[in-house]
Amino acid sequence: MGVDADRLRDLTLALVEVESPTGDTAEVARLYARRLEEIGLEVELLDDPFPATPIVVGRLRGGEPGPTIVLNGHLDTVPIPHEPPRVEGGRVWGRGSADMKGPVAAATEAVRVVAESGRSFPGELVVVAIGLHEAPGGRGEDLTWLLGEHGFTADYAIVCELAGDRLVAAHMGQATVEIEIRRDGMPTHELQTAAGTPNPILVAARVIEAVRKQNEELAATEHPWVGAETYFFGEVHGGDFYNRHPATCRLVGTRRWAPGNTLGAAQAEYDELVAPIAAESGCTIDVRLELVRDAYSVDPEHPLAVALRGGYEEVTGEPLEATGMKVVADGAVFQAVGGIPTVYHGPRGEGAHADVESIAIEELARSARIYLATLERLWAGA
Structure with missing residues (x-):
């Protein structure tokens, strides 16, 4: 059993077909919650205090004690019109395909492979999807609430976006x-x-x-x-x-x-x-x-970063070099509010925030395989 590119394509397209500008993501959140339930996760749809942008939390529990590992993404998109979604040339086209419904689908596919394998693993695997990411309409208020007031916690988090071929060691x-x-x-x-x-x-x-x-x-x-x-x-x-x-x-x-x-x-x-x-x-x-x-940084030698680097090299045959970025993202919230060690890694798409946005299906599959290889290393370390 392995990553299914057709399933990845179909889930990405289904998510992209539901318009979800920042602040109005309830419909796509409900769709995503149903898809997580279908692959065997225990799902919460947290709509208080953000009823228009409910937080989706899906849990897959392992068979023995171990770390709680989060795969995170956002379901909201920038409010920029786009041509109707479609699949063409091995790519999914449409608003949110690259930023970041395709990456959310890649995380889901990795979790599906684990769930349907029936294998025992240590700890818990959690998918968290939010809807108040894209500024200025959102500033991570929902994730901040989840990690702060709501009391959600974890041992590691992987935010499934940003550099698909670099380890983001820091951002502004x-x-x-x-x-x-x-x-x-x-x-x-x-x-x-x-x-x-x-x-x-x-x-x-x-x-x-x-x-x-x-x-x-x-x-x-x-x-x-x-x-x-x-x-x-x-x-x-x-x-x-x-x-x-x-x-x-x-x-x-x-x-x-x-x-x-x-x-x-x-x-x-x-x-x-x-x-x-x-x-x-x-x-x-x-x-x-x-x-x-806020600003973000991670030691490239932190066990989470080492696991990601090893998983990347296993899948691609190439080393994952460290870099810095000026853009900001939600790893900073996981670290600053939740105190959770976090890394970034997402599939490489094209046209995020541009007039035309797309992502290659094979790139989604590659990222799903990297998530699986990273998880195996974290579990082995547990």
Whole structure:
């Protein structure tokens, strides 16, 4: 008995056929829960406190004491229109095929092989699927609740996405940034505005320049895995008419930091950066950083990472080299909230967040085989 590519294809397509933008995943969660039940798992559909995005937890219990190992993925997708789902050229096409319903299907197929083999194994194998992953609509609130308030715990977790041919040893932390610059009074005609009244748009320009200089300073210090920390602006909003003196201006962007830094330190640094501009301009400048995910790192020699590297080499015949990434993902939540050692590994798809998204069926099968080989090593170590 082994990985069945046809089953992988069919489950991926079935999941992709159910639209599930972040915040609206109940239908696909119910479908996925039924599929886990069909392969013999004990399934919970946790819809409190997130009824529109219930958490799916499926358990396969071993026959002897041992570690609880989680395979995790998300069922939500970015809210970007896509052509209707289809199978063509050995690939599944459609929104979520690569990010990350195909990877969720690969995890499911690995669990199915274990379940239907009837073999005894130590501990428990748990599948966890969430629906509040894609920012800004989701920031892992459901996973944070599961690992925190709900009290779910495990010994190891594999998040089934990111580099399919590298060991992600670290990634950045990220927050969204919203800066509001306000002056007293209401908007007024430019010729009827008292001399010396600050213009929030011009004050915003000073903030942007201060951030540019700060980025230059940050560029001089590179973390060995993820590189330099960054500030970024992607939006500027100010004024409502060409000859009205505005009362507000808003900047929106991101702040990314390396392992070892924190959201609190990043907030304090930002407040310190804008304080003199606020004092000199007479405007109020409010900076709000909202966490997307924290920074993450794992020792490449941790037993979980060693098991993944060995499983990868067994399946592919190639070594799994360590790397760092700037993107953020849910391994940071498993580590920061649950204290659970976590690694990333997912099938390589194409077009995540792009107009056209797809994933090769054989790539899904390869990942399922790597999960199985990794599990065998973890069980052997138990």
